[in-house]
Amino acid sequence: MRFAGKVALVTGAGRGIGFASATELARGGASLVINDMDGERLEAAAAELRGHGVEVTTHAGSVTDAAFVEAMTTRAVADHGKVDLLLNNVGGGPPMTPWAEFAASDLAHFRAIFEVNFFSQVLVLRALLPGMIERGYGKVVCVSSMSAVLGQESGSAYASGKMALHALVSSVSKEVARKGVNINAVVLGNPPHPSRTEGRQAYLDKLSHFGRVGDLAEFGRAIAFLLSDDASYISGAAIPIDGGLLTPRLNE
């Protein structure tokens, strides 16, 4: 029960990485505040998480909406008294857009991708960090992607938005580590995703040192570690959870 007495807020917790991490936090006894823009998915996730015997409150809405984030975080503190742990998980790449298309546009789509991957996380961080500093305790993980480090064809907006997170956490960490708050990014290498085709999956399996992409629970456990007191001396870092993908295999 390493998270007993802790309150964790997880964005995009309806499925995927958010749900897998929330599950690990629930197993450790954390009370959960979970968010997703898909209300039905969110309630189904909450029902499953309550099965671990923890308190779960839900907030359906988009974390790109500043007013929604303000209302959600205020309510979370009113309901639970505090938020100790933040998993800033929301983000996403598709639709893939070639640079030439962005270049010929008014950049509205580029900015929208940045809003989801970068500013949504800034909004939640902005709302919760003051309380963490005041109480002298907080753990924050911001979810990034290996696209940030490697770059990605037709993924320039996504990759840049994710890379901006790395600079955010390394900068903010210098300001808050002495106030009891750890903040890190996780650089994910291809967790499973429902939209992935078989061919793409086979290609990604080959890139991993393990010959397979990780399962969601493996990502959830690594993220939960970074949100735990066992990671007390880790901050300001962009930590790969990627099966070795960031050091590519040179041989077949």
Ligand SMILES: NC(=O)c1ccc[n+]([C@@H]2O[C@H](COP(=O)([O-])OP(=O)(O)OC[C@H]3O[C@@H](n4cnc5c(N)ncnc54)[C@H](O)[C@@H]3O)[C@@H](O)[C@H]2O)c1
């Ligand atoms: N799956 C991958 O291949 C992969 C690779 C690298 C990084 N990531 C990152 O991992 C994180 C989670 O991705 P995932 O694979 O679990 O995705 P997913 O699509 O399985 O789940 C994302 C969840 O977030 C919700 N969501 C999306 N936008 C939202 C918003 N604006 N407000 C609130 N909820 C919102 C969705 O409804 C969904 O339930 C993202 O930041 C993503 O960029 C994923």
